Amino acid sequence: MAAKIGDTSAKSGLHVLIAGAGVVGLTIAQGCKRNDIPFTIFERDEDRASRPQGWAVTLHWSLNSLRRTISPELAETISEASVDPSLQKDKGNFLFLNAETGEVRYKVPPSKERFRLNRLRLLNHLSTGLDIQWSKSIVSYEDLPDGNIKVHFRDGSSATGSMLVGCDGNNSKVRQRLIMDEQKSNLTTLPIKCTGVVRHFTPDEGVEPRSLDPLLFMGLQPKTSNYLWYSVQDVYTESDGRLSFDALVMISWPVKDEEKDAIPPTKRLCVANMKERAKGFYGTFKRIVDGIPDDSESVTSLTLADFPVLDWESNHNVTLAGDAAHAMTMYRGEGANHGILDAALLVDQLAEVQNGELSQAAAIEAYEKEMKVRGAEAVLKSRQACLEGHCWELINDDCPLIGGRWPPATA
Incomplete structure (x- = not known):
């Protein structure tokens, strides 16, 4: 018989299944841990060393959201993941230069605080104290008669919980199953x-x-x-x-x-x-x-x-976060910041469910209402920055490549 992981029942209440142990999934897991919310986190990779973990990431307006979601101990030491520890107080400018002459054309307004973090060290930092289930590649999921959800993995195992959060990246399997329309769930080239x-x-x-x-x-x-x-x-x-x-x-x-x-x-x-x-x-x-x-x-x-967020019909036990919800180009450096804000706001809602103040369905609906609007705007702004960023005549004060990186109202 195939193994079952993280089994729960409707009577045992909230149990969050997190698909993806990247920055966003780990932040959600740490937030669940801090708020005593039962969870299980799964990752398709065999371990961190099984493939390159990607380029460094710049966090700016999401830092407060990250710090209030993870444990105080982890928040205090987040700078240990910096690419250059000597620059912990760096506020930074995003310089935009004429690559033909070397002249500075714009100094993008600095953030109050900016951390350039080594992605692998950040992932290891956010993995502290978590029991990550490795080599768990999602094949499908199904709704159960008792209101729970069952996730099936490629290795034949399964996991049952009260809800599933897809943090499984640009080509999210959870998104494909949730939207159930291949053309709509695919990325826009x-x-x-x-x-x-x-x-x-x-x-x-x-x-x-x-x-x-x-x-x-x-x-x-x-x-x-x-x-x-x-x-x-x-x-x-x-x-x-x-x-x-x-x-x-x-x-x-x-x-x-x-x-x-x-x-x-x-x-x-x-x-x-x-x-x-x-x-x-x-x-x-x-x-x-x-x-x-x-x-x-x-x-x-x-x-x-990229993936402009679709207004999919809210599901009472499945949602998306990070790139799975709103994959965007890197030309504004905001993808990880929006993903971390997703994590913080979702954990806020789940904490209310855990405390008996809100139903799970209402929590997901409230989270998605804010996330879909914010995410869609961010994706299109990053797309515009990408396209205009390759045309010298279009780069001006109104171009989002140049515009300031200001925190959303919910950050």
Whole structure:
């Protein structure tokens, strides 16, 4: 007989099944733990080392939401996940530069506080004290006659709870089952492609980019529409006390010709494509790209896509959070921040259910009412930033690529 995990019944009350142990799923789990809400968290990966965990993440207006949701002990030490611990008090500017001349065109208004966090360290930090069920890839779920929900996994096991939260990313299995319309539940492909490489900078190589900003900056070549993104991923102290670091170097470009602008088929050719597109860059930016090893393995190429939130019919025992609910492009750096706010607001509702002040159905409905409106606006604003960010003439004070990153009213 297949194993059953996290079984509960209608009589035992709230039991939250969390699909996905990424930043959002872990924040929900920590919030449940803090509020004594029964939960089980599942992750499709075998462990954290089974695949790369993604690029570093910038948290700004969501920091207060994160801190009030997780335990005080975890909140006090969140800076331990910083890519550069020496910059814990960094408030930061998002510099936007002319990638042809090196001139600063805009300084995006700074946040009151900004943390650039190593994603793996952040995940490990938020995993503290949690019993994550690994290698649990969702195949389907079903509603049970008693009002509970049963989730089936690829390994033949199952789990039963009072509700399921899909935090399983851009291509969410939970979303596909919840919406039940493949065309509507799929991502919307955008006419932008990108390649990102994490490369190492020696102390000498790092002087130029760090003089612009110690953490991140972006730029556009006006004539070619090639966009550059640079962001530090991890910092190391060398034996002489100087700093070396790993940084993400990403180039994205609009698709004007399907053949010429296609993503190359190999990592080596992707790196060559980046260097070709950087030929029109200013010296510093060109050197940042040219320094990528031709045989680099840390190459990720993407056709950009997003998911404008649909107003699906509210389900009394299934909901979505984070990228599963509102996948967005990275051009405003707000995806993780909205996901963390989702987690905080959902936990607020679940705490009322646990205290007997609200029904589960009402809690999900209230959570989704706010999240769908906020998420849809954020997705479309990020899409606009992405598209306009590749057209020099459209980048102005009204462009969301440049606009301030202000917290939503509910944050």
